[in-house]
Amino acid sequence: MAEIIEKVYALLEPLLDGTDIFVVNIKVKPTNNLKVYLDADSGFSITKSSSVNRKLYAAIEAAGMFPDGDFSLEVSSPGVDEPLTQMRQYKKNIGRKVTVTDKEDKEVTGMLREVTDEHMVLEVKGKKASDPVKSTEIAFSNIKKTVVQIIF
Structure with a gap:
């Protein structure tokens, strides 16, 4: 799991470069369900979330991380009840x-x-x-x- 998280982070970093968006957490469920939690200094809107989701999904596919295509990706902000971590x-x-x-x-x-x-x-x-x-x-x-x- 740690290896997958590192790879996702490496693919995500260039997508966020030059933006005010930052990574809060990345989780991987055993079913290859990737959950990426992001925030932004100016607020993390649905528009920003869907844009990052599309770009990251394409980057994961291009990198061949899951050759059978058996993964799902969720990009969102942490829930309102989630503690601050950064x-x-x-x-x-x-x-x-x-x-x-x-x-x-x-x-x-x-x-x-x-x-x-x-x-x-x-x-x-x-x-x-x-x-x-x-x-x-x-x-x-x-x-x-x-x-x-x-x-x-």
Whole structure:
């Protein structure tokens, strides 16, 4: 599986060169179902997804990775419930509400205000409306997962 992922990544890299699209994850199911999760600094639209899908599918076929043609390809953005995994995702989501789970399984929810290489800063509201808003710095080394919260 790792070999297939490396080959897909190698075929994908030139397709993304010069764009703001980046790879979040690549998964391979035992049935040769390839799942490629991408994101973009400006948002990953259906148009971008289908364009990459067509080009990558053609590149996989041209490379002869699956001589019998027995593979399927899905290109999409990670689901809204998927944790952030890359620094670019953190930076892209500045100004959005996130829930951070630390390595001791403690959760804190707040507005993502700042991202550096070592930590992030959340603006956290108090329990009561009269409580002051405080800035909380969280080291990336202490984060188990961070999930963007969808506000309706």
